[in-house]
Amino acid sequence: MTTLTVLGSTGSIGRQTLDVVRHIEGELKIHALVAAKSVELMEKQARLFRPAVVVMMDEDSALELRGRLRDLPIKVDQGMEGIINSVIAPQVDTVVTALSGRIGLEPTLAAIEAGKAIALANKETLVAGGDLVMSTARKMKCPILPVDSEHSAIFQCLEENPDTVEKIILTASGGPFFGWTREELATVTLEKALCHPNWDMGAKITIDSATMMNKGLEVIEAHYLFNMDYDAIEVLIHPQSVVHSMVEYRDGSVLAQLGRADMRLPIQYALSYPTRWRNSFERLDLRGKTLSFHEPDMKAFPALNMAYSVGRRGGTLPAVMNAANEIAVSAFLHKKVTYLGIHDIVEKVCLEHQVLDNMDLGSILDADSWARRRATELIS
Template identity: 50%
Template sequence: MVKNIALLGSTGSIGVQTLEVIDEHKDDFIVKIISGHKNVQRLLEQALKYKPEYVIVTHEKSYEILKKELSTFPIKVILGEKEIAKVYQEVNLDLVIGAISGAAGIPSVLAALELGIDVALANKETIVVAGNIVKRIQKKTGAKIIPVDSEHSAIFQCLTGHEKAVSGLLITASGGPFRNLSPDELHKVTPEMALNHPTWSMGNKITIDSATLMNKGLEIIEAHFLFNVAYENINAIIHPQSIVHSMVLYGDGSVLAHLGLPDMRVPIQYALTYPERKNNSFPKLDLLKIKELEFLKPDTEKFPCLNLAYRAGKIGYTMPAVLNAANEIAVELFMQKDIGFMDIPKLVEEVMQKHEIVKEFDFKDLLEVDKWARIECKKIKDRM
C-alpha cells in the first residue's frame, strides 16, 4: 500500500533523514506536503525533487521567494500553518511526520490527530507540553502515534503485545560529551563544545539538551504518556556506546532490549512502514566489532536537568509546559553566549518555582503558560 505523507519540518535533521528513507522506498510513499521555516534553498530543492501538492512556509521572506520560484509548478505555497487542518483534508493523508523542533511543532500535530490521521512523532514537545490533550484527542478520534525518537521507537518495538506484563522502562542516554567532566570544568563549557556530540548527528537544540541530560528528562515524560508507565518505573541509564536504544523490563524477569547503530534513519523507517518492517541499504550492526557495552548511573548532581524533568512530570498539569518553555529559552541564551552551561538548569528551576500550576486547561491556556515561562526566563536572566 502506498502511503500519502506530510513531512512537517522537512529541512531539519529529522526531515532530511526522513527523505533519505523515502528515497530507499520510492514506490511506497508519496510526499504530499512539506514544511519549513528559513532554509529556502533546501526547501526549494525538496519541492522540485518530490513535487508535493503543498509547501507550507512559516517565514514571510522565505514564503515570497518560494512563491516566486515555484510559480510555474503545480505546487501551492502557503504562509503559516493556520490553514493546516484544511490542507490535511484536501490531500487525503495516511501519515503526518511531526519533525518541527520545539513547541512550534505542536499545533500541526494536534490538528492531524483531531482529524484521525496517524502521526509519526519526532517532536517530543507535543507530548511533554500537551500530553493530556493528546490522550484526550486520541481517545476521541482513534489516531495512532508511532514514535520516531530512537529510544521510544525501541520501547514501542519491545513492548508490542506485552503491555500488561511490563514492570518498568530503561531509557538509555549516551551521557553527552561532558559526562566525565568535573563541576568546575562544566562551568567552562562553550556552545561549540556542547554541539560536538560523541555519537549522534542531531539539530542544535536537541544536541544541547543531550549535553545537559534535559533531553532524557523530556523523553521520560514522553514515555510516561506514550506507554502509560508510572514515573517511578521509568529510569534513565547512561550507555556511552549508543547501541542499546532502550529496554523494557517485564514482571517475569525478562528484559527486552533494542540494539542497532546510532542511525536515526532506522527508527524513522520503522515509523513510516509500521506495522511492516522493510529492508534498507543503511549500515548494519556487527556485534563482533563492539568491544563493550557500558551501563552507568546518571550523575544528577552534575546534570540536574534530569531531576527537574522528573519533578515537572510528577507534578503534572501545566508544569511540563513550563519546564519545556524555560528550557528552550535557556538553551537559546546559552547558544548566544548570554549565559553559561550550568546556568541552564538554574534558569529552568527558578521559572518552575515561580509557576502556579493550572489544573483545568485547554491548548490556548497552555500557549499562555508557555508564553509566561519564556518571558519569566528572560526576566530572571536579566537579573543575573
Template identity: 70%
Template sequence: MKTLSILGSTGSIGTQTLDVVRENPDQLRVYALAAGSNVDKIEQQVREFKPQRVALMNEEAAEELKSRLSDLPIPVEQGMKGMISAVTADEPDTIVTAISGRIGLEPTLTALNAGKNIALANKETLVAGGDLVMETARKLGCSIIPVDSEHSAIFQCLEEPKGTLDKLLITASGGPFLGWPHEKLKGVTPEMALKHPNWSMGAKITIDSATMMNKGLEVIEAHHLFGLNYDKIEVLIHPQSVVHSMVQYQDGSVLAQLGRPDMRLPIQYALSYPTRWPSSFERLDLRGKTLTFQEPNLQETPALALAYEVGRRGGTLPAVMNAANEVSVYAFLEGKIGYLQIVEIVEAVCQEHEVLDITDLESILEADEWARKRAKERIINS
C-alpha cells in the first residue's frame, strides 16, 4: 500500500486524486492533506479520509479549520511550515504535488531531500527549477512520475532505450480561441477564457491553456523530465484531446497514448506505476471519431514561441517567465489587464531580466521575486 501526502487537495487535480484513492482503497491511503484556503472542501475531505495531518497556507483559514475539526485528533498546521511537515514525515512514501504555481517548488525539493517519490502535477516546479529538482532526484534515487496527461502519455510510450528516440510530440487542444484573429482576441473576457472545450481544470491553468502558455510550460517540463533538447520536442494542435502525446523513434515508428480527457487516468497511473490497476472510469470509444492534427502558428501563439526561446536560454529566465505569467494571469482574472496583455507583460519582463545561472533554491526564489515585482509594476502602469 502507498501512503500519500497530497499538496493542493482542494483543487482540480487534488480532488481527482482523492477520486483515485476512493477507487483503490486497498492500494492507497492518505497521510496528509494540504491546500490554500478552502475550508469547506478540506473539512469534507478530512472527515472522509481521516488523514493524520492537515495544513492550509492561509492563516485565518487554518484557524477556522482548527476550530471546525476540534472534535477530531488531527493537527492543523499553517503556511509553508505545514506543507513541509506534510512531506517530511516518516509515514508518506509518495507526495502528490497538485498545488498550483511556483509555490510547489520548495516542498517538492524538501520532499526529495527526505527521500520521497513525487507524483508531479505541478509543472511550474520544473519550469522554475528543473535542473536543480531533477539533479536532486537523481542524486537521492527518488522517482518523479508525471501526472500531466501529456507527460504521462510520453512516459507510458517510452518502452525503448532512450538512444533510439527521435522526438517527442506533445499535443495541445488549442484552447477556446483556436483560429481566432488577433483583433477578435482583444475582446476576450475571463469568462470566455475559462470555457475550455475539453478539460475541466483550475482557473490559472485554464487561462494558460487559452494563451498556449501552458503548452510552453509543458515543453520546458518535458525537456527536464525526459532529457531531450528543445529541437526534439514538438507541439501539435489536436482539438479532440484524445491523443495525449506521442513518441517518435529513430526508425520512424510513432507510439501514442490515447484516452478520454479525464485526469484521473494519468493520476492513477502515476500512483500505480510500475503496474496498472483496473478502474471503473469511463472508457474511450473511438467509433465515429475523427482525429486531426496541425502545426501551431508561432506568430499566433506568442506564449509558446516565448517559452521555446526562454527554455533554450535557461538559467533563471524560465523562473522569471513563470513568475511574470502567474502575476499577469491573476491580474487578467481580476479585470486589471486585457487578455492580450498577459503575454505582452511576460515578454517585457523576460526582456528586462539579466539571466544568471541557477546555483541553488535561493537563486530561483530571488529571480521569481524580481519578476513578480516587475510584472506588478507593469500592470499598475498599463
C-alpha cells in the first residue's frame, strides 16, 4: 500500500486525487492532507479519509479546524513548517504536489530531500526552480511523476524509447477564446474567462488557460521533466482535448496518448506507476468524433511566446515571470486589471528584472518576492 501526503487537497486536483483514493480500494492510504483555508471542506475530507495529520496554511483556519475535529485523533498543524513536516514524515511514500502557485516549491524540495516520490501537479515548482528541483531529484534518485495530463501523456509515450525522441508535441485546448483576435480579446470579461470549454479546474489555472500562459508554463515544465531543448517542444491547439500530447521519434513515427478530459486518469497513473490499476471511470468513445489541430496564434496570445523566450533565458527569469503572473491573475480575478493587462504587467516585470544565473533556493525566493512587489506596484 502506498501512503500519501496530498498538498492542496481541497483544490481541483486534490479533490480528484482523493476520488482516486476512494475508487482504488486497498492500494492507497492518506497520511496527511494540506490546504490553505477551506475549513469546511477539509473537515469533510478529514472525516472521510481519517489522515494522521491535516495542515492549514492559514493560522485562523487551523484554529477553527482544531475545534471542529476535536472528537477525532487527528493532529491539526499550520503554516509552512507544518507542511514540511507532513511531507518528510517517515510513513509517507509519495507526495502529491497540488498546491497552486510557487508555494509548492519548498515542500516539494523538502520531500525530494527526504527521499519521497513526487506526483507533480504543480508546474510552477519546475518553472520557478527547475534546475534546483531536478538536480536534487537526480541526486536523491527520487522519481518525479507528472500529473498534468499533457506531461503524463508524454511520459507514457516516452516509456519505451526515450533516447530516440526528436520532438514532443504539447496539445492545448485553446481555452474559451480559441480563434479570437487581439482586438476581440480586449472585450473579455472575468465571467467569460472562467468558462473553460473542456476542463473543470481552479480559477487561477482556468485564467492561465484563457491567456495561454498555462501552456507556456507547461513548455518550461516539459523542458525540465524530459530534458528537451525548447526548439524540440512544439505546441498545437487541439480543441477536443482528446489527444493529450504526442511524441515524434527520429524515424518519423508519432505516438499519442488519448483519453477523456478527466484528470483522475493521469493522477491514477502517477500513483500506480509502473502498473495500471483498473477503475470504474467512464471510457473514451471515439465514435463520431472529429479531431483537429491548429497552430497557436502567438499574436493574439503572446504569453506563450514570452514563456519560450523566458525559458530559453533561464536563470531567475522564469521564477519572476511566474510570480508576476500569479499577482496579475489574482488582480484580474478581483477585477483590478483587464484580461490584456495581465500580459502587460508580466512582460514589464520580466523586462525590468536583472537575471541571476547561479541560483539556490534563496535567490529563487528573492526573485519571486521582488517580482510580486513590482507587479503589485504596477497594478496599484
